[in-house]
Amino acid sequence: MSKRMDMPKGSGYDAWLHYHRDRLIEKMPAWCRVIVVHDTDDEVLQTAASELQQGLASMFGQQPKMSTIPVHVPFVALGTFQDHSCIAERFSAEEQAEVSVEGYRIRGVEAKKLADSTGQDHDDIKGQCVIIAGQTSKGVLYGVFHLLRYLQGGLDGKLKPTAKESLHAPSLDLLSNPANPIRMINHWDNMDGSVERGYAGASIFYNNNAFTTNMERLRDYARLLASVGIQALSINNVNVHQVETELITDRFLPDVAKVAAIFRAYGIQIYLSINYASPIQLGGLTTADPLDPDVAEWWKTKAQEVYAAVPDLGGFVVKADSENRPGPFSYGRHHADGANMLADALRPYGGRVIWRCFVYDCKQDWRDRKTDRARAAFDHFKPLDGLFRDNVILQIKNGPMDFQVREPVSPLFGALEATQVLLEFQIAQEYTGQQKHLCYLVPQWKEVLDFDTYAQGKGSTIKRIVSGALHSNSESGSHHRKATVHAGSGSFQEEPTNHVPKGTSFGIAAVSNIGADTNWTRHLLAQSNLYGYGRLSWDPDLSADEIADEWVRLTFSNQGKDYGDPELIPTIKQMLLDSWNIYESYTAPLGVGWMVSPNHHYGPDVDGYEYSMWGTYHFADCWGIGVDRTTATGTGYAGQYFPPVAEIYESTDTCPDELLLFFHHVPYTHVLHSGQTVIQHIYDTHFEGAERAAHLQATWISLREHLNELVYEQVLTRLEHQAEHAKEWRDRINTYFYRKSGIPDEKNRPIY
Ligand code: GCV
Numbered sequence: 001m002s003k004r005m006d007m008p009k010g011s012g013y014d015a016w017l018h019y020h021r022d023r024l025i026e027k028m029p030a031w032c033r034v035i036v037v038h039d040t041d042d043e044v045l046q047t048a049a050s051e052l053q054q055g056l057a058s059m060f061g062q063q064p065k066m067s068t069i070p071v072h073v074p075f076v077a078l079g080t081f082q083d084h085s086c087i088a089e090r091f092s093a094e095e096q097a098e099v100s101v102e103g104y105r106i107r108g109v110e111a112k113k114l115a116d117s118t119g120q121d122h123d124d125i126k127g128q129c130v131i132i133a134g135q136t137s138k139g140v141l142y143g144v145f146h147l148l149r150y151l152q153g154g155l156d157g158k159l160k161p162t163a164k165e166s167l168h169a170p171s172l173d174l175l176s177n178p179a180n181p182i183r184m185i186n187h188w189d190n191m192d193g194s195v196e197r198g199y200a201g202a203s204i205f206y207n208n209n210a211f212t213t214n215m216e217r218l219r220d221y222a223r224l225l226a227s228v229g230i231q232a233l234s235i236n237n238v239n240v241h242q243v244e245t246e247l248i249t250d251r252f253l254p255d256v257a258k259v260a261a262i263f264r265a266y267g268i269q270i271y272l273s274i275n276y277a278s279p280i281q282l283g284g285l286t287t288a289d290p291l292d293p294d295v296a297e298w299w300k301t302k303a304q305e306v307y308a309a310v311p312d313l314g315g316f317v318v319k320a321d322s323e324n325r326p327g328p329f330s331y332g333r334h335h336a337d338g339a340n341m342l343a344d345a346l347r348p349y350g351g352r353v354i355w356r357c358f359v360y361d362c363k364q365d366w367r368d369r370k371t372d373r374a375r376a377a378f379d380h381f382k383p384l385d386g387l388f389r390d391n392v393i394l395q396i397k398n399g400p401m402d403f404q405v406r407e408p409v410s411p412l413f414g415a416l417e418a419t420q421v422l423l424e425f426q427i428a429q430e431y432t433g434q435q436k437h438l439c440y441l442v443p444q445w446k447e448v449l450d451f452d453t454y455a456q457g458k459g460s461t462i463k464r465i466v467s468g469a470l471h472s473n474s475e476s477g478s479h480h481r482k483a484t485v486h487a488g489s490g491s492f493q494e495e496p497t498n499h500v501p502k503g504t505s506f507g508i509a510a511v512s513n514i515g516a517d518t519n520w521t522r523h524l525l526a527q528s529n530l531y532g533y534g535r536l537s538w539d540p541d542l543s544a545d546e547i548a549d550e551w552v553r554l555t556f557s558n559q560g561k562d563y564g565d566p567e568l569i570p571t572i573k574q575m576l577l578d579s580w581n582i583y584e585s586y587t588a589p590l591g592v593g594w595m596v597s598p599n600h601h602y603g604p605d606v607d608g609y610e611y612s613m614w615g616t617y618h619f620a621d622c623w624g625i626g627v628d629r630t631t632a633t634g635t636g637y638a639g640q641y642f643p644p645v646a647e648i649y650e651s652t653d654t655c656p657d658e659l660l661l662f663f664h665h666v667p668y669t670h671v672l673h674s675g676q677t678v679i680q681h682i683y684d685t686h687f688e689g690a691e692r693a694a695h696l697q698a699t700w701i702s703l704r705e706h707l708n709e710l711v712y713e714q715v716l717t718r719l720e721h722q723a724e725h726a727k728e729w730r731d732r733i734n735t736y737f738y739r740k741s742g743i744p745d746e747k748n749r750p751i752y
């Protein structure tokens with residue numbers, strides 16, 4: 001059994017896996033007393049058995065026995081259909097076929113039925129048995145975590161807190177398959193121990209330009225991730241600096257291999273972010289030109305070395321030609337040239353290239369009103385559709401800008417018809433309060449996933465695009481590229497790649513929000529975002545409410561004091577559900593974004609980016625505000641969407657209020673669909689937002705007697721800060737727009 005770090009109760013270290021003893025359950029259910037798992041070398045299956053054993057022991061105060069053969073007492077058995085006949089015989093061929101590679105089935109059976117149906121010698125089993133089955137050991141591991149969630153009372157948010165009835169095994173009968181083949185977390189950790197946009201302490205992977213020796217912490221992290229179905233992890237920042245460039249050399253590969261081993265046991269494949277200019281920096285070449293044969297050869301040799309050290313490395317993540325990082329543009333080449341060259345090097349080992357589409361000109365001239373950063377990803381990558389190798393995946397941020405509290409969905413989704421894509425979210429709250437403010441992001445992610453692009457008619461939602469479902473169903477995914485690429489950019493290869501996206505290299509990635517703080521996320525309630533991201537990437541149909549409900553139950557049930565208060569769970573849940581809207585209301589209005597202090601991105605600074613060269617304007621003057629992104633008079637960005645979405649955004653008559661200023665420049669007196677003017681909306685939302693932030697704090701205080709003191713205190717400190725800071729936001733924004741517009745607040749509230 002793997003060792004875990006011992007942390008005080010209430011520290012938040014165990015997160016949603018605390019498995020507290022439920023005092024309502026007097027004794028362990030019979031079927032939990034023996035775990036049947038066949039003798040196996042499969043590490044992930046061993047992990048699954050060990051997790052189940054530890055979880056049950058912790059919840060019921062009694063250590064289940066392990067058995068490698070079926071026993072004559074009730075039991076819980078786990079294994080794959082293929083390797084475990086005692087498992088396979090519990091499911092029909094059709095039922096087995098319904099389980100996908102990483103999916104699982106859990107079934108409770110009356111022991112009597114078990115005996116009847118098999119005709120085997122089980123007649124003397126009394127009571128119930130539970131079977132956890134998958135096609136692969138990873139599926140079984142996810143099934144184990146599901147069962148443990150169930151026992152903690154949070155099964156998919158659909159159960160009441162653990163009651164005796166829910167322990168009745170035969171009531172269990174479920175199938176669960178992940179919607180997304182890739183469910184990934186990206187770390188922006190640097191080897192000096194810092195984390196780019198990290199708000200929860202130092203890196204858990206590195207310090208002082210070396211790998212951590214604290215493998216227990218990494219293992220505990222792997223558990224958290226696997227428990228919500230994460231199976232891919234990039235372990236270093238996409239901005240690959242000098243030392244990190246050497247991660248793919250002998251200097252660090254033995255360490256990478258050790259980390260890979262920790263995560264492998266939890267079914268998680270690791271990836272490395274690489275420096276596109278490595279052939280120059282490490283190899284002494286004079287160029288990193290993707291079409292230079294020496295460069296291609298250098299990468300082939302490098303891939304051989306890397307895979308000798310870590311044979312199951314997932315592949316490379318690449319940020320190229322973005323924010324001053326090197327890339328193929330320096331050589332007059334396209335991104336398909338760059339990505340394909342790397343893909344060819346990784347192909348013999350089954351490796352993938354995850355190529356980021358966050359490519360834009362960060363040195364924009366404000367006089368040029370046609371250049372628009374929002375257009376950039378589409379303009380760069382749409383013309384390359386169909387030209388990427390089948391082990392290249394394009395990673396696209398959810399919006400066209402950069403993880404703002406509100407922005408539209410990137411129009412590149414759906415526009416790429418013959419290219420595999422990963423959607424990129426940011427769990428780290430870079431622009432959403434930096435884990436000092438409460439901002440449960442699942443509702444925002446749900447809006448993105450449910451957004452209908454109309455790429456192939458109604459129902460072409462983002463969730464169907466990123467899971468690969470839309471491509472599998474469509475003709476468009478199967479035709480090869482014939483179109484000619486426009487843009488005057490050097491040596492474009494016109495050959496089609498014979499690539500047919502089949503749905504295995506699609507999914508979701510997200511920037512991590514964890515660090516070395518004891519509770520992982522600094523703001524304890526921000527753990528809900530990590531949990532929620534995992535659950536949503538497994539099942540995008542879960543609602544934000546269901547996920548919040550699960551997380552709150554798993555985190556706050558049985559904290560030791562809460563039996564008396566039936567309101568605890570719903571109250572904390574409501575705080576989460578309200579929080580994104582609250583944060584949005586006291587920060588940048590109506591989708592305009594970017595009113596934060598430059599560089600560190602925290603706190604109000606309305607003109608912070610207006611007079612910088614990064615191209616993130618709001619164009620506020622004394623008459624109006626907003627960016628004209630229409631095709632008629634603006635940058636043309638609205639035209640990157642499919643109809644009818646393009647038309648909806650094109651006109652102020654149909655553009656949704658919350659995105660009005662993203663798409664249109666309007667006078668302050670413009671009347672919104674809500675009936676308010678833009679200026680009055682700004683005042684109202686900012687006054688209300690600050691009040692609601694204060695209410696979050698008051699609500700938390702009202703729960704005090706029902707919470708563990710450590711938990712109470714750590715969250716309270718954050719909420720106090722948020723309430724104060726929300727006032728600062730309110731005042732800075734309101735005074736700015738009052739002074740710009742000269743229009744007073746209808747309700748005559750104090751604006752300085
Ligand atoms: C890793 C934004 C962030 C950067 C980040 C970049 C990216 O610009 O502020 O810190 O760099 O996005 O996603 O590459």
